[in-house]
Amino acid sequence: MERDFSDTRAALIRCGMELLTEQGFMTTGIDTVLKRVGVPKGSFYHYFESKEAFGQAVLEAFAGYFARKLDRWFLQDDVAPLQRLVDFVEDAKAGMARYAFCRGCLVGNLGQEVSLLPESFRLQLEATLCDWQARLARCLVAARDAGELAPDADCEALAAFFWIGWEGAIQRARLTRDNVPLDIFIKGFLAGLPR
Numbered sequence: 001m002e003r004d005f006s007d008t009r010a011a012l013i014r015c016g017m018e019l020l021t022e023q024g025f026m027t028t029g030i031d032t033v034l035k036r037v038g039v040p041k042g043s044f045y046h047y048f049e050s051k052e053a054f055g056q057a058v059l060e061a062f063a064g065y066f067a068r069k070l071d072r073w074f075l076q077d078d079v080a081p082l083q084r085l086v087d088f089v090e091d092a093k094a095g096m097a098r099y100a101f102c103r104g105c106l107v108g109n110l111g112q113e114v115s116l117l118p119e120s121f122r123l124q125l126e127a128t129l130c131d132w133q134a135r136l137a138r139c140l141v142a143a144r145d146a147g148e149l150a151p152d153a154d155c156e157a158l159a160a161f162f163w164i165g166w167e168g169a170i171q172r173a174r175l176t177r178d179n180v181p182l183d184i185f186i187k188g189f190l191a192g193l194p195r
Contacts, residue, residue: 009047009057011037016058017065021103024113025055025121052118055110059121062106063128070132074139081143082190085136085162089186093179096170101177108167133159150194162189 015037019028030044030051039047048054073088074081096103107128114122133156140155149155165185172181 005047008037008039012039012047012054013058013061016054017062017106018103020055020058020109021062021106024109026113026116030054052120055117056120056124059106059110059124059128063124063131066107066128067131067135070135074135080148081139081146082148082193084139086186086190089182092170093182096173096179096182101174104174105167105170108170111167112171129163133163136162148195153194158193165189 012033015033016028019033019036031041033054034041034044044054048057069091070088073091074084076084076087079087107125110117110121111125114125137155137159140149140153140158143149144151144153144155165188169181169185173179
């Protein structure tokens, strides 16, 4: 059964997410993506005008997927706000282990390559991280409102600090091939929160 245009484009983007979370943008060849999805080599430009456009579509899809994931954890009204963050970390740890620590964060991977990527990626990556930061800041505001954080806690700054450290912890977990860096990071982050 043949896929239609949108199904094939979606399959290419899904494959791109898998490959780019493992090996980054610069080392991922379009031929590998096409072969894995079963699309003829000459058809790529039917779906994307360039490799840059493909990468941006993959990043956009990943950002949307991850934003929904964050909302699933951070917006649980029946769970204490800081526990929501811990639950997100536990889910991330399980995901890292499921893929034998070969897959990282697509945003973090592309961030490592930013000096080699077109300028459009830098702007898109920063916008994605700012979106994630805002989602966590709202969860931390809920924690502050619930008395889990000090009344003067700067939730925006704490959220920025979390994502800066989290991306580093993900990279380190890929190096060590275990969850120890993620455990160290979340323990230190929680210990440093103003109570």
